[in-house]
Structure formats: C-alpha cells, structure tokens
Amino acid sequence: MIGRVHDEDRGRRRAPAVPAGAGVTFVMPVLNEREHLRTAVASVLAQDVDGPTELILALGPSTDGTTDLARTLADEDERIALVANPAADIPVGLNLAIRSAAHPMIVRVDAHSELEPGYTRRALQILERTGAANVGGLMRADGRTPFQRAVARAYNSPVGLGGGAYHGADEAGEAESAYLGVMHRSILDEVGLFDESIRRGEDWELNLRIRRAGYSVWFDPSLSVTYWPRDSWPRLARQFFATGRWRGELVRRLGRGNSLRFFAPPLLVLALIAGVVTAVLQATGVLSGAWAVAASAVYLPLVAYAFLVLVVAAGPGGGRGWRDRLWTCAVLPTMHLSWGAGFVIGVLRGAERTVDTSRLGTRNTPLP
DSSP states (O other): OBOOOOGGGGGGGOOOOOOOOOOEEEEEEEOOHHHHHHHHHHHHTTTTOOOOOOEEEOOOOOOOHHHHHHHHHHHOOOOOEEEEOOOOOOHHHHHHHTTTOOOOEEOOOOOTTTEEETEEEEHHHHHHHHSEEEEOOOOOOOOSHHHHHHHHHHHHHHHHHHOGGGGGGSOOEEEESSSSOOOHHHHHHHHTTOOTSSSSSSHHHHHHHHHTTOOEEEEEEEEEEEEEOSSSHHHHHHHHHHHHHHHHHHHHHGGGGGGGGGGGGHHHHHHHHHHHHHHHHHHHSSHHHHHHHGGGGGHHHHHHHHHHHHHHHHEEEEEESSHHHHHHHHHHHHHHHHHHHHHHHHHOOTTOOOOGGGGSSSSOOOOO
C-alpha cells in the first residue's frame, strides 16, 4: 500500500536528521541458508557509504553447514560479527543484532536477498530528504528453475501477493510497510524494537507502531533488492500457511489496523469449501431441481479465479517456456489457498507456536 495511508497517518513527525558520515549496521537473521549466504553477505559488504559499516549475523541452529560458513566469512572480513540466536525466531534474532549494533542507522537484510549496488547510500539520502523513520524499495523476486521462476513471477504480480507497494509500485510515497527497511536506531529504541511474540509479519507490525508513533514509513522504487523465493512446492506451501496463520493472529490482535487486501485469500478458501459442500449435496441428491440450479452460483467465484490464474500464466512475461507457465498455474493457488487456510485458522485459534518450517532442514525439526 502506497500513498493510501490511514487518516491517523497524516501530520507526521519528522525523524532525526541522518548524521553526516553515519555508520551503518546491517542485521541479518540466518537459518539454513548455506546456498544463499555467501552471495547475500557479498552484496552487503559491497555497499558504498560514507561512514563505517558492520554486518551482524544472528545465527539460528542450522543443520546444513550455514554456521560453519558464517564463521568462515567472519574470519575473512572484520566487518562481520556473529551473535547466537538459539530460539531461531526472526524477530528475536533481529533484536539481538540491533542491540549489538555499533552504529545509528540499521539496515535489515535477508539471507535470501541481494542488495543492489548503491542501495544503502540512496536509502540514507531518501531518509534525510523525506524525514521518514523507515524506507524500503522493491522486492524483485527471481528464480533459477521453472518452479522458482513461477514463484518469483507470482511475488512480482499484484495477483500473487495482493498489490503491496514493494511488489511492483512505481511511485514513491508513504507506505503501510517496507520490505526489509533502512531505519533509525533511535526510533527503533523508541517504539520498542521488533515484537518477539510475533514469528511472521513482524516487519508489518513494527511499521504499524512506527506510524502510530507519528512517523512515516516510505517506499521508493529506486531502491530494489533481489529475493530468491522457496525452491520447492512443499516449502512454499508451508511458508505461506505459517504466514497466513500469523496474519490471522495479527487480525485478532490489531483488528482494523490490517488492510482489506489480507482478506482476499481466506475468502477464496471459504468459497472453495462452499463449492465442495455444494457439489457433494448436488451429487447425493440432497439439492435437486431449482435448489440445485440456484446453489450453482457458488461456483462462479471459483470459475472466475481459475480464469484469472490462466490469464496470468498465459500473459506477458509468463516465463521461459511451457513449464514456467504450468508451474504458475500451480503456484498461485498454492500460495493463496495455503495463506488463506492459515489465516482462517489463525483468526479462529490464533497462531499459537506456529513456525515457518520451510526454513528448517526437515518438516518436523522442532523449534523451542
């Protein structure tokens, strides 16, 4: 959401000026990211800013050799520091890294991401110009396989993730949230850092508190970060189910603070359930005659959705071949239905201790 902030978001306080030569601390939670970590770290260390920099890796209990790689990288460059994050939760790791930070500006980085050259310098200039407390840019998802490219295409499409600014907006302005984010440490301290009781959606909730404290969150499409999405169907479904369940938890906690776009996937799930129930009742003869014809109206949203998925898959930028397009037909419903099912359960029961098991070595690997 960009340029469409709530009424209470008007009349913003201006964040402190960015100090000349301000040092920057990059914070990165890491768990089972051996495949991507070296490239992500290299994109951080290549950032050109006027002041000193450091990168703090918050290391969860990885099982794929990530921790050994992180130690090797830290030995190779004195700007890299390591902190242990035995809980493995992203907000806990972020807070551990922020509390260890030596510099006044904080840049959140994901181990699945790569910062474009000049990202941090431009972000600091935007913070200074706008007086915002947090600024983010575009998440440019990319993929190496037909499946991952289909997921990336869904990420980059308004149909895939509901039209959040950082998935494709082309106009700078105030935003509901920011992807990753470049932030003032002083304002993070003021609002209380990340909420460690929230395991997914922690960035959105932090930005809500920043806005409610009177500051602005800013989106600028001149900033972009490459993001490598999950690379298998089960991992994608588990990721989106966990994310949806935590969004349901946030609806329970924050009510109207949530955008209406978050309710589209659960409505799709409810429409699918209604369609299945209706089909069973028609097949068994419980619904017949005029009642059966009238009840068939419940199929219309599902038909419209199926048509939309086919249009997206067949449309411009559909991928490098027929496999990319076929995976798009599978990926979009997987994302929407997994997220929507998680949302419904989250609203009814809360998130409890739901974790994103797609980040683990095996599905049943326990977390504290």
